[in-house]
Amino acid sequence: NAGVMQNPRHLVRRRGQEARLRCSPMKGHSHVYWYRQLPEEGLKFMVYLQKENIIDESGMPKERFSAEFPKEGPSILRIQQVVRGDSAAYFCASSPQSLGKRHYGYTFGSGTRLTVV
Amino acid sequence: QQQVKQSPQSLIVQKGGIPIINCAYENTAFDYFPWYQQFPGKGPALLIAIRPDVSEKKEGRFTISFNKSAKQFSLHIMDSQPGDSATYFCAPRGNYQLIWGAGTKLIIKP
Numbered sequence: 559n560a561g562v563m564q565n566p567r568h569l570v571r572r573r574g575q576e577a578r579l580r581c582s583p584m585k586g587h588s589h590v591y592w593y594r595q596l597p598e599e600g601l602k603f604m605v606y607l608q609k610e611n612i613i614d615e616s617g618m619p620k621e622r623f624s625a626e627f628p629k630e631g632p633s634i635l636r637i638q639q640v641v642r643g644d645s646a647a648y649f650c651a652s653s654p655q656s657l658g659k660r661h662y663g664y665t666f667g668s669g670t671r672l673t674v675v
Numbered sequence: 676q677q678q679v680k681q682s683p684q685s686l687i688v689q690k691g692g693i694p695i696i697n698c699a700y701e702n703t704a705f706d707y708f709p710w711y712q713q714f715p716g717k718g719p720a721l722l723i724a725i726r727p728d729v730s731e732k733k734e735g736r737f738t739i740s741f742n743k744s745a746k747q748f749s750l751h752i753m754d755s756q757p758g759d760s761a762t763y764f765c766a767p768r769g770n771y772q773l774i775w776g777a778g779t780k781l782i783i784k785p
Contacts, residue, residue, distance in 0.1 A: 562718075591771070600681075600764050600775030601719070614771075649718050653771075664773070666718035 562652050564667035571640045571674050579635040579670045583652030590633040595647045607633055640674045647671050678702050681765050681776025688755055689784050696750045696779045698765030705767040710750045713762045755783045
């Protein structure tokens, strides 16, 4: 019963390169959330996706960042032309369905630590 | 706009002591009040959570106290152990978004 799987665990990119972060939700979970954590800070919401749908991307920078959750395969967070300020830990969480009154549980992955050099 | 204020930033407690971490919020629409525990290099893990219709919840050595009128909730760790050393986050929920506090780095000295 694997939890939320994120890979790679660590990713180093030079400025200007692209970073692709993958998240496989828990079995049976169809909702995925991406969060970013800067050092010594809490997590900041980026985007909420269901299969083939972006539900809310209000926390995601308008430029260079995109996310998808295809019908088959993991959710991908893509950062184009990375800059030093993109260095952070990126966490993915999943839930079994929309978090209405009766469902409160998010399960987080171990994160991808992106370092831009 | 800071919606969630967590305090203290860091805390050192002797083994067996009772660390208390506080979280103050502004948004009265929050409907779920969890505490997460995060170890270095790991993702946050749900520790304990409370709904706003309850004033206290206890799970093992962990207790949440909730004061709706003051818009505050706190985490108490009874009989703290060195293995409890971690960063703790409050993250009240509005709709599906968790709004995270800045974290409290807790160290339990043996």
